Amino acid sequence: MHIVVCIKQVPDSAQIRVHPVTNTIMRQGVPTIINPYDLFSLEEALRLRDQLGGKVTVITMGPKMAIEALKKCISYGADDAILLTDKVFAGSDTLATSFALASTIAKIGETTPVDMVFCGKQTIDGDTAQVGPGIARRLHMQQLTYVAQVEKVDLDKGEIVVHRRSEGGVQVLATKLPCLVTMLEGSNVMRYGSMDDLFRAARYEVAEWDHKAAGITVTAQCGLKGSPTVVKKVFAPPARAVKAEMIKTEGKTPREVADALLTSVFAKHPKLEMEIGQ
Amino acid sequence: MSAEDQDQEQTPVAAAPRRGDGADLSVYHGVWVFVELERGKVHPVSWELLGEGRKLATHLGVPLSGVVLGPDQPATQEACDHAFEYGADSVYLMRGPVLTDYRTDPYTAGLTDLVNTFKPEIMLLGASTLGRDLAGALATTLATGLTADCTELRIDDETRSLAATRPTFGGSLLCTIHTLEYRPQMATVRPRVMAMPDRVPGKRGQIIEHQPKMPEEDVITKILSFIPDSDAEKAQLAYADIVVAGGRGLGKPENFKLVQDLAAVLGGDYGGSRPVTHAGWISADRQIGQTGKTIRPKLYIAAGISGAIQHRVGVEGADVIIAINSDPNAPIFDFATFGIVGDALQILPALTEALQERLAARKAAQ
Numbered sequence: 001m002h003i004v005v006c007i008k009q010v011p012d013s014a015q016i017r018v019h020p021v022t023n024t025i026m027r028q029g030v031p032t033i034i035n036p037y038d039l040f041s042l043e044e045a046l047r048l049r050d051q052l053g054g055k056v057t058v059i060t061m062g063p064k065m066a067i068e069a070l071k072k073c074i075s076y077g078a079d080d081a082i083l084l085t086d087k088v089f090a091g092s093d094t095l096a097t098s099f100a101l102a103s104t105i106a107k108i109g110e111t112t113p114v115d116m117v118f119c120g121k122q123t124i125d126g127d128t129a130q131v132g133p134g135i136a137r138r139l140h141m142q143q144l145t146y147v148a149q150v151e152k153v154d155l156d157k158g159e160i161v162v163h164r165r166s167e168g169g170v171q172v173l174a175t176k177l178p179c180l181v182t183m184l185e186g187s188n189v190m191r192y193g194s195m196d197d198l199f200r201a202a203r204y205e206v207a208e209w210d211h212k213a214a215g216i217t218v219t220a221q222c223g224l225k226g227s228p229t230v231v232k233k234v235f236a237p238p239a240r241a242v243k244a245e246m247i248k249t250e251g252k253t254p255r256e257v258a259d260a261l262l263t264s265v266f267a268k269h270p271k272l273e274m275e276i277g278q
Numbered sequence: 279m280s281a282e283d284q285d286q287e288q289t290p291v292a293a294a295p296r297r298g299d300g301a302d303l304s305v306y307h308g309v310w311v312f313v314e315l316e317r318g319k320v321h322p323v324s325w326e327l328l329g330e331g332r333k334l335a336t337h338l339g340v341p342l343s344g345v346v347l348g349p350d351q352p353a354t355q356e357a358c359d360h361a362f363e364y365g366a367d368s369v370y371l372m373r374g375p376v377l378t379d380y381r382t383d384p385y386t387a388g389l390t391d392l393v394n395t396f397k398p399e400i401m402l403l404g405a406s407t408l409g410r411d412l413a414g415a416l417a418t419t420l421a422t423g424l425t426a427d428c429t430e431l432r433i434d435d436e437t438r439s440l441a442a443t444r445p446t447f448g449g450s451l452l453c454t455i456h457t458l459e460y461r462p463q464m465a466t467v468r469p470r471v472m473a474m475p476d477r478v479p480g481k482r483g484q485i486i487e488h489q490p491k492m493p494e495e496d497v498i499t500k501i502l503s504f505i506p507d508s509d510a511e512k513a514q515l516a517y518a519d520i521v522v523a524g525g526r527g528l529g530k531p532e533n534f535k536l537v538q539d540l541a542a543v544l545g546g547d548y549g550g551s552r553p554v555t556h557a558g559w560i561s562a563d564r565q566i567g568q569t570g571k572t573i574r575p576k577l578y579i580a581a582g583i584s585g586a587i588q589h590r591v592g593v594e595g596a597d598v599i600i601a602i603n604s605d606p607n608a609p610i611f612d613f614a615t616f617g618i619v620g621d622a623l624q625i626l627p628a629l630t631e632a633l634q635e636r637l638a639a640r641k642a643a644q
């Protein structure tokens with residue numbers, strides 16, 4: 001069983017600040033983390049490997065500093081890690097990103113065929129949820145998104161059964177390997193890496209691939225050139241013109257405050273009074 | 279084999295032509311909205327998108343069309359009828375047993391075929407679980423741009439292109455994205471972000487039917503069964519008219535009952551901020567905000583919620599927002615309609631009591 005897990009290093013968005021004057025994102029000094037959704041996929045991949053044997057290869061496309069994120073994955077128990085890094089990939093939108101990652105996975109598969117690819121449900125920065133489906137299309141793999149549970153994998157028959165979240169319920173799907181899975185958050189809990197893996201991660205040399213190593217000969221589909229979307233403007237959300245009407249509280253009991261609120265609200269929004277209690 | 283080779287050999291349809299290749303993009307004409315029909319029901323986000331699509335189509339002076347894929351059953355015909363009533367001039371229809379339940383492959387193949395045959399300039403889909411699964415696949419087979427989770431759609435007059443605005447970095451910034459040299463221009467919008475348009479009962483239009491080409495034998499993924507959510511799990515939060523929510527300021531899980539009590543008296547639903555769903559005070563599907571549900575109620579009451587940007591983006595569509603917070607400087611007062619600086623643990627039960635009395639008085643008067 002050979003599983004490739006795609007991860008992305010993202011800024012810890014709880015700590016993102018926007019420059020008040022220039023409206024640009026102040027990335028400097030913002031710590032980076034592995035996209036939290038990717039950890040559910042990595043853990044599921046590790047579990048399947050532990051059950052069925054084989055190996056887990058983790059890949060990411062990004063700058064050199066993404067090596068840290070890959071090493072972290074090794075410390076959790078991943079077997080190998082590859083960093084796809086090349087300036088031709090700069091400015092990739094999701095179409096160009098899925099092209100670069102799919103090419104890389106196809107190349108990896110030349111040495112050891114890939115049975116499954118795992119992606120996160122979405123990232124917390126770009127937050128499009130488009131890269132996984134893009135990779136699945138390009139590699140002609142069955143696409144299984146929002147998976148809550150991998151029920152069983154039969155390697156001999158090349159079959160897999162999963163529970164997929166859909167509107168109003170869960171689809172139980174049977175399909176063939178190779179396939180691409182994105183895991184739902186909360187579907188498992190990331191393990192603590194063993195001492196051995198921790199030591200291995202410290203010494204591990206992450207392979208660095210450029211576009212040629214990934215088997216890409218024509219770069220027209222890469223980076224800014226290969227990206228149909230164009231970001232034209234970045235700006236801060238406009239402030240609300242009208243401030244909240246504050247209900248006076250001094251010297252009032254909670255009940256008096258509540259009555260004062262309801263009187264104000266229904267005076268301004270008479271229709272609302274008929275809506276309540278329905 | 280590299281992905282490049284595979285693309286050349288196996289992509290079933292021609293990619294949308296690029297302006298850079300000297301292709302004439304003006305053959306792409308009209309605004310399409312994908313009508314999300316699943317198990318006999320249309321997701322309301324489809325109607326919200328028809329409302330938005332109407333504005334774009336009018337601005338461009340082109341027709342607005344719904345696209346309906348589904349089984350050969352009455353619900354599919356009904357979805358077409360409703361699409362007209364919510365504003366579509368025409369409907370592109372593809373039906374057959376292979377489209378009975380949503381699966382990525384036959385839906386992607388069907389839509390790809392429709393787009394390549396009839397060439398719309400804009401294609402809108404809901405950012406639901408189905409819509410996100412489909413949009414990402416479709417944009418890849420069409421090799422075109424797809425902007426996710428837009429909160430505003432406009433036409434840029436200079437380029438006649440779709441200007442799609444979406445929040446990024448958790449809503450702290452907005453960015454406007456264009457797809458200039460590829461067609462169609464694709465975008466997804468989350469449920470409840472756009473307003474529901476008025477329905478014109480009985481309005482009809484032209485149905486253009488096209489046959490699905492993918493035979494069932496070619497569909498590798500099979501549906502073994504469907505496990506419907508229990509009613510308790512089916513939080514209809516996104517579509518509730520009245521929502522009461524609590525945050526970390528409530529202090530402990532037992533206090534959440536105060537929120538539920540008020541919601542019950544109001545006849546509304548309840549939810550919470552991320553910390554309280556993460557801590558398990560209430561179930562995860564009741565989280566409101568950027569990574570939870572977007573709501574658009576007539577009345578939203580937030581108690582003990584600070585109003586962080588990731589929460590704000592999920593509630594801004596509410597008509598009236600009432601905030602109860604002990605901190606006069608809490609950011610929630612920047613976007614609330616009414617504010618009370620006070621202890622939610624005291625104000626919530628007082629509000630419940632006051633409302634109970636008003637409702638009783640109303641009943642007695644009837």
Ligand SMILES: Cc1cc2nc3c(=O)[nH]c(=O)nc-3n(C[C@H](O)[C@H](O)[C@H](O)COP(=O)(O)OP(=O)(O)OC[C@H]3O[C@@H](n4cnc5c(N)ncnc54)[C@H](O)[C@@H]3O)c2cc1C
Nearest residue numbers: 061093094119120122123126127128129130131425426446
């Ligand atoms: C503010 C902003 C807005 C954007 N909006 C759009 C948009 O609307 N449309 C668009 O096409 N592009 C958009 N982009 C570009 C997009 O973010 C990048 O293409 C990015 O490389 C991948 O998209 P994502 O972060 O949305 O990933 P998602 O599609 O949300 O990621 C899903 C999964 O794919 C895998 N994955 C994603 N990126 C990588 C990677 N670099 N290496 C390894 N695995 C990865 C991970 O497993 C991840 O969990 C935007 C970028 C920014 C900064």
Ligand SMILES: Cc1cc2nc3c(=O)[nH]c(=O)nc-3n(C[C@H](O)[C@H](O)[C@H](O)COP(=O)(O)OP(=O)(O)OC[C@H]3O[C@@H](n4cnc5c(N)ncnc54)[C@H](O)[C@@H]3O)c2cc1C
Nearest residue numbers: 525526527551552567568569570582583584589604605622
């Ligand atoms: C990637 C990302 C995605 C996120 N997505 C979401 C999301 O979808 N939804 C979401 O909600 N958050 C989200 N968050 C988290 C968000 O940034 C905030 O941390 C969160 O909304 C804060 O929740 P809170 O207001 O309940 O808690 P706090 O920020 O801790 O606020 C508690 C408030 O209660 C007030 N208070 C205290 N005691 C009382 C009292 N007795 N009576 C009245 N008021 C009292 C305090 O003054 C304070 O304002 C996200 C964050 C990130 C990084």
